[in-house]
Amino acid sequence: MALIRLVMPAHLRTLAGVRGDVTVEVEGEVTRRSILDALETQYPMLRGTIREHVSGERRPFLRFFACGEDVTHMSPDAPLPPEIASGAEEFYIIGAIAGG
DSSP states (O other): OEEEEEEOOHHHHHHHTOOSOEEEEEOSSOBHHHHHHHHHHHOGGGTTTSBOTTTOOBOTTEEEEETTEEOTTSOTTSBOOHHHHHTSSOEEEEEOOOOO
16 A cells, blocks of 8 residues: 655645645555546545546646656556655646646
8 A cells, every 4th residue: 555645736625625735545556547546535526627527538737747757648557656656755736827
């Protein structure tokens, strides 16, 4: 069992009713999918806000970072770095900024 530390944007923390970072438990391989599954299990009010309900695709304007690298476009089942699995580094969910 891995304890994953997550950093989320303010609007998701507000919806989840938390202040600051959150920690979720992930069984098995630590991937973006397993982290988001654990997050949505622990905070069901977040279902559909990070990923589409039906397709499971990420919502527009959200990005994912692990160990300073953008992992948004990696396979959701790709293993994340051991630093994320060990809790040494946080997994970031960032609201992308758009403008023009």
